[in-house]
Amino acid sequence: MxxxxxxxxxVRDYIARQPNLGWRRTIFNSVLRLVVRVLIDFDVTGIxxxxxxxxxxxxxxxxxxxxxxxxxxxxxxRHVVPMSKVENFRSPVWGPFxxxxxxxxxxxxxxxxxxLMNSIALLKSGLMILIAxxxxxxxxxxxxxxxxxxxxxxxxxxxxxxxxxxxxxxFKHRFPRRTPVQLHFGRPFRFKTGGARxxxxxxxx
Amino acid sequence: xxxxxxxxxxxxxxRDPALRxxxxxxxxxxxxxxxxxxxxx
Numbered sequence: 001m002x003x004x005x006x007x008x009x010x011v012r013d014y015i016a017r018q019p020n021l022g023w024r025r026t027i028f029n030s031v032l033r034l035v036v037r038v039l040i041d042f043d044v045t046g047i048x049x050x051x052x053x054x055x056x057x058x059x060x061x062x063x064x065x066x067x068x069x070x071x072x073x074x075x076x077x078r079h080v081v082p083m084s085k086v087e088n089f090r091s092p093v094w095g096p097f098x099x100x101x102x103x104x105x106x107x108x109x110x111x112x113x114x115x116l117m118n119s120i121a122l123l124k125s126g127l128m129i130l131i132a133x134x135x136x137x138x139x140x141x142x143x144x145x146x147x148x149x150x151x152x153x154x155x156x157x158x159x160x161x162x163x164x165x166x167x168x169x170x171f172k173h174r175f176p177r178r179t180p181v182q183l184h185f186g187r188p189f190r191f192k193t194g195g196a197r198x199x200x201x202x203x204x205x
Numbered sequence: 206x207x208x209x210x211x212x213x214x215x216x217x218x219x220r221d222p223a224l225r226x227x228x229x230x231x232x233x234x235x236x237x238x239x240x241x242x243x244x245x246x
Contacts, residue, residue, distance in 0.1 A: 046218070056246070063224060141223065141225060141229070162214045163218060165219070167221070186214055188241050191207050191239075
């Protein structure tokens with residue numbers, strides 16, 4: 001995998017590691033799908049809308065802690081690289097999984113340049129990344145999003161795949177009973193605007 | 206506009222209307238987005 005030499009050393013190192021993470025992600029996703037099958041009554045539709053290759057942003061609504069795992073389990077033809085808040089990497093429960101899988105950190109509440117650069121570089125490498133555009137959970141309905149996803153999508157000329165989750169917000173209260181969850185992949189799209197114009201628009205804010 | 210149109214597409218993908226929140230009743234437009242064939246990306 002060719003790595004852009006203009007990237008910071010940390011981002012360059014992370015991108016260079018990607019080919020070596022494939023087997024880990026395959027093992028992780030296999031186990032994850034078993035767990036999901038036990039705990040979730042999972043109804044996934046719109047699978048035909050998932051691009052099999054190329055830079056893709058899986059844009060999900062975030063209604064519970066298990067959403068990233070559900071999206072990762074539902075996409076079978078390729079690996080999904082999730083972005084996760086830095087606090088999760090310190091968690092004794094989630095932290096080891098995130099490190100092992102090769103997720104990447106985002107500092108919330110600030111413009112995290114490294115997270116943005118990681119996102120763009122991953123996409124330019126042809127990978128699929130997972131972003132919750134609101135930057136936080138919204139179990140009562142979509143809120144105003146942050147600008148990060150639009151910026152990343154335009155810079156990388158990525159396809160955006162909407163992933164709508166329903167029902168996962170009840171998981172915590174129903175556990176250990178199975179929770180009915182619907183996940184629908186909407187129509188993929190990309191922004192008409194070229195990267196340079198979008199970048200200019202963002203810098204003028 | 207780009208962000209708004211992409212959030213409307215996300216809302217359309219959510220099966221439970223109650224979870225569409227602020228984007229529940231907005232009309233879907235495509236001034237800044239273009240749909241792609243997933244098989245030819």
